[in-house]
Amino acid sequence: MNAIFTRTSVRQFEEREVEPEKIEQLLKAGFAAPSALNECPWEFYVVTNKGTLATLSKTSQYARPVANAPVAIVICYNTSTLKSLDFVDINCAIAAENIWLEMEELELGGVFMAVKPFEARVEFVTKVLNLPENIIPFGIMPLGYPKNKRQQKERFNAERVHYIN
Numbered sequence: 611m612n613a614i615f616t617r618t619s620v621r622q623f624e625e626r627e628v629e630p631e632k633i634e635q636l637l638k639a640g641f642a643a644p645s646a647l648n649e650c651p652w653e654f655y656v657v658t659n660k661g662t663l664a665t666l667s668k669t670s671q672y673a674r675p676v677a678n679a680p681v682a683i684v685i686c687y688n689t690s691t692l693k694s695l696d697f698v699d700i701n702c703a704i705a706a707e708n709i710w711l712e713m714e715e716l717e718l719g720g721v722f723m724a725v726k727p728f729e730a731r732v733e734f735v736t737k738v739l740n741l742p743e744n745i746i747p748f749g750i751m752p753l754g755y756p757k758n759k760r761q762q763k764e765r766f767n768a769e770r771v772h773y774i775n
């Protein structure tokens with residue numbers, strides 16, 4: 611899959627809306643992710659409200675690009691449908707990567723910003739989005755049409771590959 615090798619973090623965006631069909635396609639990519647016990651614990655909040663994006667950009671000092679994005683997908687999980695919390699962060703991370711790779715296919719770009727495991731960020735996003743008690747925010751993905759696109763750097767490191775024959 612080429613997107614794996616072309617994806618980079620995008621933090622600056624053109625002033626252009628993202629088509630609703632493309633947002634839906636990103637959400638489909640998120641829901642297509644594998645999850646432990648196939649529990650599919652995700653809930654996705656799609657934020658386009660400028661004021662809310664500006665507030666979400668204050669989630670942490672590293673979340674500023676959210677303010678420049680036309681859209682942010684907030685990846686959350688639903689605790690009331692889960693048998694176990696053991697794998698929930700892994701499940702959300704896989705969905706995030708699916709969405710990130712699908713952006714590449716759609717000529718969009720974005721970045722992932724951690725909410726969990728920081729309690730203060732979880733509380734902040736919960737408040738901003740007025741989330742019910744059973745919905746926990748995991749991460750924020752601001753996205754849009756990239757202002758400029760970098761090439762991915764080679765990270766393959768043969769010294770860290772260990773063959774046991």
Ligand SMILES: Cc1cc2nc3c(=O)[nH]c(=O)nc-3n(C[C@H](O)[C@H](O)[C@H](O)COP(=O)(O)O)c2cc1C
Nearest residue numbers: 617618619620621670672673675721722723724762
């Ligand atoms: C778990 C995780 C948390 C991240 N948090 C932030 C963040 O808060 N702010 C940000 O600008 N980038 C964040 N990033 C993006 C990383 O900085 C970026 O993926 C890394 O520098 C590699 O660059 P690349 O995505 O262009 O390959 C995060 C990435 C991951 C996987």
